[in-house]
Amino acid sequence: MQIKVKPAENLKQKPQDESKLGFGRLFTDHMLTVQYKAGIGWHNAEIRPYENFSLSPAALVFHYSQTIFEGLKAYRTPDGIKLFRPWDNFKRMNVSARRLCIPEIDEKFALDALVQLLRIEQDWVPHSEGTSLYIRPTIIATDPYLGVKAGEEYIFYIILSPVGAYYASGLEPVDIYVEDEYVRSVVGGMGFAKTGGNYAASLIAGELAHKMGYSQVLWLDGKERKYVEEVGSMNIFFKIRGELFTAPLEGTILAGITRDSVIRLAKEVFGVNVREERLAIADIFEEHEKGGLEEVFGTGTAAVISPVGGMKWEDKVIRINGGKMGELTRQLYDKLTGIQYGREEDIFGWTMTI
Numbered sequence: 300m301q302i303k304v305k306p307a308e309n310l311k312q313k314p315q316d317e318s319k320l321g322f323g324r325l326f327t328d329h330m331l332t333v334q335y336k337a338g339i340g341w342h343n344a345e346i347r348p349y350e351n352f353s354l355s356p357a358a359l360v361f362h363y364s365q366t367i368f369e370g371l372k373a374y375r376t377p378d379g380i381k382l383f384r385p386w387d388n389f390k391r392m393n394v395s396a397r398r399l400c401i402p403e404i405d406e407k408f409a410l411d412a413l414v415q416l417l418r419i420e421q422d423w424v425p426h427s428e429g430t431s432l433y434i435r436p437t438i439i440a441t442d443p444y445l446g447v448k449a450g451e452e453y454i455f456y457i458i459l460s461p462v463g464a465y466y467a468s469g470l471e472p473v474d475i476y477v478e479d480e481y482v483r484s485v486v487g488g489m490g491f492a493k494t495g496g497n498y499a500a501s502l503i504a505g506e507l508a509h510k511m512g513y514s515q516v517l518w519l520d521g522k523e524r525k526y527v528e529e530v531g532s533m534n535i536f537f538k539i540r541g542e543l544f545t546a547p548l549e550g551t552i553l554a555g556i557t558r559d560s561v562i563r564l565a566k567e568v569f570g571v572n573v574r575e576e577r578l579a580i581a582d583i584f585e586e587h588e589k590g591g592l593e594e595v596f597g598t599g600t601a602a603v604i605s606p607v608g609g610m611k612w613e614d615k616v617i618r619i620n621g622g623k624m625g626e627l628t629r630q631l632y633d634k635l636t637g638i639q640y641g642r643e644e645d646i647f648g649w650t651m652t653i
């Protein structure tokens with residue numbers, strides 16, 4: 300498929316102060332859009348000025364949440380602009396697409412289109428340490444129809460947003476609230492898909508946690524509310540007596556690309572045993588009592604690695620590693636960001652330069 304390019308007439312001012320970028324509020328001059336219609340397939344690929352869509356108020360996506368998204372970043376490095384495992388994002392987008400009855404995209408076309416968009420927008424990739432250009436591929440069902448059914452018309456689009464560090468507090472450890480009432484997903488549900496509905500379901504717990512002074516919610520399994528699953532938009536790891544534990548991929552959590560990268564780095568670079576196993580929250584708190592809980596951290600593209608300094612579950616509050624970032628957390632963070640920003644050798648072939 301050929302991509303038509305319609306350049307923007309007026310370019311926006313690039314942000315002057317990169318320390319104030321924040322996350323996801325500014326967008327670049329152009330976006331990619333591709334349309335889908337049953338019987339025709341994906342067609343009409345365009346790189347065009349970033350602007351509002353005009354959609355029917357009846358569009359399926361507004362009513363029944365038939366939408367999926369992805370999140371990845373472009374990094375400015377000494378050897379040019381790099382992407383980190385972008386092929387895995389488009390592969391996962393198709394996993395989500397199948398779950399939500401959305402037509403699959405051609406992964407190779409999507410990556411080529413992204414590279415073409417990034418070449419046009421490359422001046423938007425910020426320069427300062429820790430900053431990047433966040434990439435948000437999305438698909439929405441646009442049919443103007445109030446019946447519940449899978450759409451026959453879709454838009455696949457990619458927008459770009461220059462971002463600073465994800466958390467206002469930088470790499471400072473965060474406190475998380477273990478949610479024991481609401482659940483995020485269950486086996487057979489769509490917890491493994493990157494879709495708006497999962498986030499809509501999570502908002503109420505997030506709001507309550509914020510009110511109590513916690514920045515994130517740790518979800519327990521949807522059936523017994525016993526085993527740890529993931530945190531907001533991150534997977535979670537626990538270092539207990541020298542070993543790393545993280546929830547297994549059983550359909551209820553997102554298969555994070557950062558999660559997978561951390562598992563490989565921990566095993567193959569740092570020689571740490573990694574156990575993808577169910578882990579009960581009660582056992583974690585008990586290990587803390589006995590001095591066995593060494594480090595806790597979340598992983599995800601937006602935040603990379605986020606140390607957890609404290610956790611509240613029921614009426615128990617614990618401090619982890621004295622509320623400070625752990626040593627393995629720091630090593631994994633340095634190695635992973637080192638590869639992403641081109642400071643470290645890309646031993647696993649994870650990056651591509653555009």
Ligand SMILES: *Cc1c(COP(=O)(O)O)cnc(C)c1O
Nearest residue numbers: 532533534553555556557599600
């Ligand atoms: C995106 C996301 C993650 C992290 O995935 P990465 O590929 O590492 O960015 C984790 N959990 C949820 C619910 C997510 O949406």
